[in-house]
Amino acid sequence: NDETNDETNDETNDETNDETNDETNDETNDETNDETNDETNSADVVQVPTLSDEQTAAVEAIVAARGFAPFLLYGVTGSGKTEVYLRALASLLEREPDAQALVLVPEINLTPQFEAAFRTRFAATLADDAIVTLHSGLAEGERARNWLAAHVGRARIVLGTRLAVLASLPRLAMLVVDEEHDPAYKQQEGLRYSARDLAVWRAKQLDVPVVLGSATPSLESWWQAEQGRYTRLTLSRRAVADAVLPAIRLIDLEDERRRGRASFEGLSGPLVAAMKARLERGEQSLVFLNRRGYAPVLSCDACGWVAGCPRCSAYVVLHKPERALRCHHCGWESRIPRSCPDCGNVDIAPMGRGTQRIEEALASAVPDARVLRIDADSTRRKGSAQALFSDVHAGDVDILVGTQMIAKGHDFQRVSLVGVLNADNALFSHDFRASERLFAQLMQVSGRAGRSGLPGEVMVQTRYPRHALYHALARHDYVGFANAQLAERRDAHLPPFVYQALLRAEGRTLEAALAFLGEAAQALAAIPAAERVTVYDAVPLTIVKVMNVHRAQLLVESQSRAALQATLRAWQPMLRTLRGVLRWNLEVDPLDI
Template structure:
């Protein structure tokens, strides 16, 4: 038998494939197979990209593949084409894209046998569904978690069960002996069990039929299901409520589309975009028995309510384990199992954050990107990709529909719809008959000051009075301040000292509950000083306000109110965000204080008032996208009010009440705002009318970083395609120093995407030849400049 050679991609900065001999007697080598290979003095996991009968590498330098992951089906040609495109477009090596896109556990060969072993599952029987709730001791918390998970999902694999209860195997075996569960051992990659009928797009006129809404426990409930549970204990499909005319039009357009069909679903907050996703997905999955769908959300804390909605809608009609999540908050083993479920086709719906866009889905038939405008879809380290843009490219590659949903679409997507490249679908009214958009009022802080009206810790009199009125009526209020911590910094009035980070060119944030000063850029932390380190003055005080300070102030401003804060500090522990949101949904909170975590996607049924603090800062940002982001943020947080029939009101505290952004917000006029912004961008030659890339350099000194960028700019003159590219002067970043590393950037742009890409490709060898900095990276289509 002739020798075969595998060309392998490794997680390495160079855009190169490495040749290895593939031993005889092993399974036939195929592109997409994972292998363990020697690389230098260590071993690495790589991905076979090509198989050849010849190699240009001298025989004495060739080495053998050590191990092949034969149990895992090879990654498809379509998936390899996706990572090749991402590597090419975002100027990275193929291995740098392909290997990090896989779960960490799959890149660890010692874990292959366990990950790819037959799956041991326990399925709940009707007798167990009846007996389990009453058979468990009241104080057996772990036992109850196991039972509740089993009742909810219908079945559990042993690995998931052990994560819930340390003695899950023995417990499940005892339940098996009692006739409550049955055991099944499934070979890895086996096809899922046949599903029932998926709910169709047909509407019902029954006034008692269900709509999906957030219940008092924080989960999404289905009201009025079609009767009792069946004989096998599985839930029957929920009844579907009548769609509005706009929803029906949107669903029909998506369902009836063929080939590549990009849709921009522009729906006001509370207009029922999720219901459109569910109906369209149901129709697609019913039409194609093996079809898979990918649903992207911008943040981890939005996945629980989406997952609950999807599980409720498809309970009993999709195979067990057919809905999985993918995000960085999962444990390594759990993420790997979910990824493998998608890779083998067992998972029919994958719900995840931006990393899920790179998941292997061999039968992908539809993609949904919810809150498509959100900056969180852009990765800010490593491979700096846009998950939204890759989702659109992937849909085009596979000739499938992709739905981009938002109440405030990105200007790039809005312009694509204006050009006719995307089909715009509009939901102009809220879905519930008695739900209307909230009234937006502006509180002029300068006028309040001139009239001598007192404020309390940044809370104006009208806002405090409005919160007290909601408290008396048993309604909830939401106070939005996009700044965590107690105060932005600590200062001395006597000498002007301001607490700064010794490692960064930034102020440290005061965190009063922890009695600490903390840098939000590098993590440096110190105790709060008793006096000014410069002059010894003991009268040092916090400057500005963060969510912790507002939480403290509300306890005094609105006596008797139950105040809850939700931000990155209060939700550090796994599952804490979901628990806090459940408290809000359950009515155990009167006033919710939060950052952008609470501004989007959450269906707060009792919130009738939203107060916005400190929005003016974004009006003076140097970033040309600041206005777009501020308007989207304000529209999204405003949409949390008045979603369940209660009259909603939004109070925005500002010193600039005549600003155009606030007037557009008061009218809920996204269309007018977007059109004016697009015109400004066109006149200023900014994206989406030009294409940009950013070269960043990090050095031990700022001078070294700027010198590197100057040499890089000079190297552009030797590139023919660069004649159509403009390079701006190198400048320091806004936060120049982080972790004692100085940073600078060089912006280049062109009216031709092809010219920009050609320039970047030709520029790379020259950049690699330059020295003098610690690190440099190229970012295509940057969001933060």
């Protein structure tokens, strides 16, 4: 799932920008044509919200900072973290006219609304080319122009995804990392780096403040704040006066089954009834399922055949509208077979549910509703994602179905109901970070409901309603959840209480990859600093084969960051002398193990 999510994010991120750029240019031309009027009246047009006491305290703390000062802005969803960023940046640019600021967001589809907010707020004080975006979805020429504007100091505010942290900014005076917990900040291919950690490091090198914002901070950042290394700023209430956090209701699927209550292809009766009630009131509903496609598996009941990718050790996903089976790891695709290739049975059927299947079920369960699906498959064309989100904001959609693309950052004013499907899978993951990611994901998607003052409700379908994670979610208790998770990690000697590095090898055979890692482990014996490092056995990755390449990993960890770094510095020259694999890479602080 983690690897699929990375690919989903990358595919989504590549599709969102032409329309944004066209709209920006149109707005620029309009401003140029009416330049005199705009300059005269811009202060009247821009409605600056009144800050709450907590927001005021956060802005004052950031503005008063001199030199390196890391802040963790912990604010519930809808608490006005963006307004804190805007006020702090406005104060910086007023105090230092030539200063530059860098604002990072986790995904490209979040940049249009951030860019619109920044342009609106600074329209009267900054030139149009003083705010630029940097991300992989831009055309090469536009990205080069924006990079050059940042490099020569003409761009005062640079907004972008993780690659923007590497931009040349000669007068950089403040950094902001929004949704700092998001795994998308970690580059998983090529040069492996964490944009969040690099932002903190860069701020320290330049001796400037850095603000990390999130409703669900990563446990690493939370622990830094607990130790006093970061200054924690808290926004405990929503910014809109009459907006409160949504009520969270757990729907026990086992109880629904025992009572014989009707369901609609994975949609429980209570959830369907709640969506119908919102439809009657003219409000919007959001259904979240972090699995795209129609169904994750196509199988034969007669012989047990399951459709798999010939190039990967993974199942292929059924995409019904395209009548195709597609691998989300390598891109292999084929037509849906008419019968089982093993036994000839024509009664082959999909197992499980993806967003396409839920969209189809909603058309039957709530026939009068206008249903829209937003995922990597529906936003392949450039500009399509923003067009779809515009339809949602305009009220042309009654029920929105989607993956993690819709779960964070978006300010849906009319959404009063959020339904969460199939969240239980992460409870049984082998990844020790799975619970942290699930809680953050559920808190983020829950935050889409009730943002404008409408009473919000979140309905989570689960077979384990008594699980501690869901109880913390129902209380909106991130602090309690984080402290419990940190206690577990301390007892289990897991990050952030130990430091890890992961050596991955890719070979033509699994034996070759494991042999390479075995030699690499033996080489550690010659490194004195490795005495303080624990070396685990080499094992295959969860998805062993991708594109006919076999993969394995070797984990090393230490309670001393210095000992681990010294070991890695001495180890890398040795690794370069080893042969037998196609490629290898060494990642510090890995997120996927």
